Amino acid sequence: MTxxxxxxxxxxxxxxRFLNWLGEGAxxxxxxxxxxxxxxxxxxxxxxxxTPDELADETLNRVSRRLHEEGAxxxxxxAHYCYIVARYVFLEYRRQxxxxxxxxxxxxxxxxxAPRAAGPAAEDQTQRQRLRRLEHCLRKLxxxxxxxxxxxxxxxxxxxxxxxxxxxxxxxxxxxxxxIRACRIRQQLEDCVRGGGKNTTEFAG
Amino acid sequence: MSPPDRQDIDxxxxxxxxxxAAPEAEAERLDELSVSDDGFAGRLRGIENDLVDAxxxxxxxxxxxxxxxxxxxxxxxxxxxxxxxxxxxAARQSAGSRRESPMGSWLAFPRLAFxxxxxxxxxxxxxxxxxxxxxxxxxxxxRSDLAGLERRLPPPPAPAPVNPAPGREAxxxxxxxxxxxxxxxxxxxxxxxxxxPAGTDQATFRLELEADDAMAYQAVLKDLAxxxxxxxxxxxxxxxxxxxRAVPVGVPAGLLKPASYSLDLTGILASGAADFIxxxxxxxxxx
Numbered sequence: 001m002t003x004x005x006x007x008x009x010x011x012x013x014x015x016x017r018f019l020n021w022l023g024e025g026a027x028x029x030x031x032x033x034x035x036x037x038x039x040x041x042x043x044x045x046x047x048x049x050x051t052p053d054e055l056a057d058e059t060l061n062r063v064s065r066r067l068h069e070e071g072a073x074x075x076x077x078x079a080h081y082c083y084i085v086a087r088y089v090f091l092e093y094r095r096q097x098x099x100x101x102x103x104x105x106x107x108x109x110x111x112x113x114a115p116r117a118a119g120p121a122a123e124d125q126t127q128r129q130r131l132r133r134l135e136h137c138l139r140k141l142x143x144x145x146x147x148x149x150x151x152x153x154x155x156x157x158x159x160x161x162x163x164x165x166x167x168x169x170x171x172x173x174x175x176x177x178x179x180i181r182a183c184r185i186r187q188q189l190e191d192c193v194r195g196g197g198k199n200t201t202e203f204a205g
Numbered sequence: 206m207s208p209p210d211r212q213d214i215d216x217x218x219x220x221x222x223x224x225x226a227a228p229e230a231e232a233e234r235l236d237e238l239s240v241s242d243d244g245f246a247g248r249l250r251g252i253e254n255d256l257v258d259a260x261x262x263x264x265x266x267x268x269x270x271x272x273x274x275x276x277x278x279x280x281x282x283x284x285x286x287x288x289x290x291x292x293x294x295a296a297r298q299s300a301g302s303r304r305e306s307p308m309g310s311w312l313a314f315p316r317l318a319f320x321x322x323x324x325x326x327x328x329x330x331x332x333x334x335x336x337x338x339x340x341x342x343x344x345x346x347x348r349s350d351l352a353g354l355e356r357r358l359p360p361p362p363a364p365a366p367v368n369p370a371p372g373r374e375a376x377x378x379x380x381x382x383x384x385x386x387x388x389x390x391x392x393x394x395x396x397x398x399x400x401x402p403a404g405t406d407q408a409t410f411r412l413e414l415e416a417d418d419a420m421a422y423q424a425v426l427k428d429l430a431x432x433x434x435x436x437x438x439x440x441x442x443x444x445x446x447x448x449x450r451a452v453p454v455g456v457p458a459g460l461l462k463p464a465s466y467s468l469d470l471t472g473i474l475a476s477g478a479a480d481f482i483x484x485x486x487x488x489x490x491x492x
Contacts, residue, residue, distance in 0.1 A: 039240045045282045046223070046236070052282065083240035130292045131299075138296060150297060156262060159432050176244075179251040186254060190289050 018064040022078050036060070036079065038187075040086055047090055055093060059086045130193060137192035145185050152182040214238075214245070219252045224272035254290075261290045262434050263425045263471065270479055298436065382458070383409040385451060386468070389483040396465055396488045403492060405458040411451035412470050412485050417443045419472025419480060424454045429465040429486065436460050440473075461489045 022032045040056035049055055062085050067073055073081055138146055148167070155163050168178040214235070221227045222235045238245040259265050260273050277283050384399050401408055412424065422443065426436040436456060443452045454468060466489060470482040 035246075036240075039246050041282075043236060043240050045280050046225075046239075048280065077241065079243070080237075080241040083237050086240060087236075127288075127292065127295070130288065131295050134289075134292045134296050135299075150300065153258065153293070153297060155431075155433050156264065157432070176248070180247045183247060183250045183254065186293075187250070189293070190286070193289060193292070194285070 014068050015064065018060075018067055021067055021073070024078060032078075033060075036082055040082065043083075043086055044090065049090070049093060055086075055089055059089045062089070133193045134189065137189050140192065141185065141188070149182060149185045149189070152178065216252055219249060220256055220269070223249075223253055223256060223277065224269065225276040226272055253286075257286050257290045258294070261287060261294055263423070263437065263469070266479070266481065294437075382407075383411070384487075385411040385413060385449065386485040386487060388413050388415045389485055396486050398488045398490050400490045400492050401458055401461055407455050408458045408461060409453055409455045410468055410485070410487075411449070411453050412468060412482075413449055413451045414443060414482070417450050418474070419443075419482075420475050421473045422452045422482070423471050423473065424452070425469045425471075426456055426460070427467045427469060427484075429467055431464075435466070461491075463489055463491050465489075 019030055019033055022036060023030075024032075037056050037060060040059050041052045044052035044055040059082060063073075063078075063082055066085075076084060141149070148171075151167050152164060154160065164175060164178060168175045171178065173181075218227065218231065219235070222232055225232075227235065235245075235249075239249050240246070256265075256273070256277075260270070260277075265273055278287065382399075382401055382405050386397065399408065399410075422441040424438040424441060425434055427433065428435050438454055441452050441454060443450055445451065452470060456468075465486065467484040467486040469484050472480040472482050474480055
């Protein structure tokens, strides 16, 4: 997995250093970067911020700048330091005069709080397109992953839990490891469907 | 600031957090873990996926469902997750039904399948009656017209075959059958048996209502032995063209095997809240 960074050679070198720091010496850190960005986006989204992607990028930019300025960041793990900065970014965001945090009352008034009901024909059309993309993305998975994701989500409630236990035993992994694998495959599918089938980024540096 | 301890976090606490219902201090602790702790971040994602799936499969109820609607669905990103989960469920059902039915992924779109099936019913009705019926587009009209092809089931004291509606017999080969299921009774008892002839494309069940307080309805078909959801309807409306207030549910017949099923009916109230109406259980016999 690679991550794109376009800019001057110095900026690219700085970014590469940031990736190495995030990866804590275990490889180039691109995967860790994407994972951290996703965690931050979800964090800001759970806080009902209107622009979670922008805030996640702002957080990572600040961490990267700080690393560049200080030469090293000590006293906290990279992930924990990212959270500390994210919290500041969130507090600043909340203090902004335009109050960009969504209130549930405002949502209810604006009608944005719940999915807007489209006509049944339009809904079916969109659903059909999404399903077609998903089927395409599923075909792109290797057969072991495809089998695992279907098996992992088979059944409901107790039956589903029992299925997962059996699947973990069959694969000789823990339930936790199985859950992480299933989540990764599902995330891959979600990204693929959202991106219309494109789910890789290229490193230009 | 050091990362908080995550040993004592149970699944319910995580669900409360995802639904914006966790106490402030707990929410802050989980915020921190969600970014800084690899193990918790992974677990949070898994629980969130399961929560979204549970919503899509109609398994949430009460306050959890209410919080899901008012809090979780307030974010476009999270709504997108729900849409993905709907597609993912449809893809899984489609893959399952492809193994059992030549109808393939067509069955992944219940509303389309229902609408198309309803149109077929209309054509059969035209063939049988030959006069007085005019085709109009839209599932609403189709649903009303379905009623003319149905007959009411008496409450069965013992398993008894339920025959298809008389109107259907005029058409050949049979592609549609219709049944009316009485409101669920609290006490146990034998399940009514519905007989589905070979070659049937759609089985339409009219679920009789004791009261019609809801704006709309949704039905979920469950395989009782396997305890799995087989199919979900789209939004349904009650109708009473023959004086019996009932919700018509068109189920692709290819999904039905000789087994016991229930159609779980939920009403959607004017407030947006869901109200579970009851389980209409029956046994399928294939002819």
